[in-house]
Amino acid sequence: MSVVVELAGLEIPGRHGVEERERESEQPFLYDVRLQLAEPAADRIEETVDYRTAVELVREVSESRQFRLLEAMAAAVADALMERFPLETARVRVRKPQVQLDAPVEYSAATVERARG
Helix, strand or coil: EEEEEEEEEEEEEEEECHHHHHHCEEEEEEEEEEEEECCCCCCHHHCCHHHHHHHHHHHHHHHHHHCCCHHHHHHHHHHHHHHCCCEEEEEEEEEECCCCCCCCCCCCEEEEEEEEE
């Protein structure tokens, strides 16, 4: 049996983007994280994903470098989560609400999925 742990709309500021001006000052990035793992045998945090650790891991990846692509940032977060926790799958969507385009848009986003094995 499996369970899914989710963090929706996790806001971590960062200096990411293709354009140099996007990397000059912080802007919000929203992370939607879906983690699938074996169902815990007991009601103990050690047997599942500790949200606090997951949030800190996302923050560490965001602060580790300036990403140009949302795709690369989502992949780095998914890889770090897979490495840290005994996950079956990790799905990470990164949304950029302050994207600047020639037309109105609510946000841009990229989603990466990783699976063990």
